Amino acid sequence: MAKLTALGVKKAGPGVYSDGLGLILRVKETGARSWILRVQVNGNRRDIGLGSDADLTLTEAREKAAMLRKIARRGGDPIAERDKDKLAIPTFGEAVQIAYDELGKGWHIKTATQFKSSLEQHAIPVIGRRRVDQIEAAHVISVLSPIWTEKPQIARKVRHRIGQVLSFCKSRGWRTNPVPDPAEIRAGLAKQPSSKGFAYMDYKLVPALFVEELAKQESPARLALLFTILTGARSGETRKAHWGQIDAEARTWHREAEIMSKTGNAHTVTLNEAALAILSRAEALFGRDGLIFPSMRGKVLSDAAMGKMMKNAGRTETVHGFRKSFRNWAAERMPHIPFAVAEMAIAHTVGTNVEKVYLTSDLQEQRFALTDAWGEYVAPSLSSARRGGAK
Known part of the structure; x- marks a missing residue:
């Protein structure tokens, strides 16, 4: 059976699609997509949810499935391992609240309020459910692209605040990859209009x-x-x-x-x-x-x-x-x-x-x-x- 491709995953309609070795993509009539690993655990077949395709790419799903299959072969509990992983690393939405509670202690109340409200409005709806260790430059770009040229000042603040959250997460050990580089993010976005600042009188x-x-x-x-x-x-x-x-x-x-x-x-x-x-x-x-x-x-x-x-x-x-x-x-x-x-x-x-x-x-x-x-x-x-x- 032919393995799935990234394009095939993206275009798949309602149904169940096998990638081999027990990894399955399930697409519901609503369009919701999820990865499932079918594996033998102590002689019993178990279907283990790995997450949605918004959380895991095809490559990431394969890597996660391989890791859990290995645990099952050794007689371990792949479900407990999966859930342990979920509990240890917060989603971006959860991390925003944790960072706000901690970093906000040293901020002016207006700074703290703007930090949280801007991320709740622009970032959390897009990447709020994604784990902080999975967020890369492309994900930040997806947050910024709708406002990058229309609201350039706000977009730059949102970019900076996403970086603050991810740096905070890195300091807590929740991510090992470097925080996405601002230059790399800008390279994936249109050129912003020149800032004219506040109109002033001679x-x-x-x-x-x-x-x-x-x-x-x-x-x-x-x-x-x-x-x-x-x-x-x-x-x-x-x-x-x-x-x-x-x-x-x-x-x-x-x-x-x-x-x-x-x-x-x-x-x-x-x-x-x-x-x-x-x-x-x-x-x-x-x-x-x-x-x-x-x-x-x-x-x-x-x-x-x-x-x-x-x-x-x-x-x-x-x-x-x-x-x-x-x-x-x-x-x-x-x-x-x-x-x-x-x-x-x-x-x-x-x-x-x-x-x-x-x-x-x-x-x-x-x-x-x-x-x-x-x-x-x-x-x-x-x-x-x-x-x-x-x-």
Whole structure:
């Protein structure tokens, strides 16, 4: 009897197909396919399920059948051996939960949540039932191909997180093969479109926009937008800002790790006079209790609230893009300010792990000089008003 071929397995319709030596492929009317080993165990015929063809290739099924036949010939229990193998090595879906429970202990809650949810949405439906020792580059490619060009940023994160899970499994002894190489994975996927990042405004245009928005009716979202521009903050950090974080006398805004959406580390912002003026307007309108820029219902502003201010102004740039406007301004107009100071001003991590051990200062004095200059550049009227005189 002719042996099966990989193509024959793929095209096989409902029925039972023998590969010889007791290895059988069974295809149900539903299309479900499974490998079965028919073997003598202590003089009795036993049909042992080996797994579906999604879990085992033809070659892998033959190898597994040969191993179990050998155990049966020696008088062992091939079923117990098969089940022992299943219990010892988790599926990818199981491994995601185990890795999340362990690795998540050292992550910010948002990082841990995104790690798990992205894999549950994109990876587990495709490879969740496959054992972690069987996952190779081709399987990762099958996960990424539907989103690789449509959602490139998400796809790259999913690829990285699959690698994290498999590396974790390798450290636990659940797989011996190397983790699939990112270069090998990319070779099997289309070229991704170039990343354009967040649309940002040329810093030379920021003062005019600021004046226009300042002249309009004051609302929580508009004041939050102006404050974000002046501080270089991320929108989520502004939306969650509360009065307990503000020290007006010291001119600082201390943000706890919980609201630092990107780094997960606490950070203190140096406030320029213009930013303090915006805070004064917010206090006059909404009081000095709880959120600085509350929604009309007293809750945290929605993520789209400040973006709507930009759209209403006829702009296509993003709120996040003002961080880049600030960075470009600092590079071109304040070249005497060290690179690390500008990076710290927008809460970017600076330096290698070794450098961070020795750089214990937060460079606050130099950051004040930088943010004060930005406030005077963007909003000279507010800056001079706070000082009680003209520039």
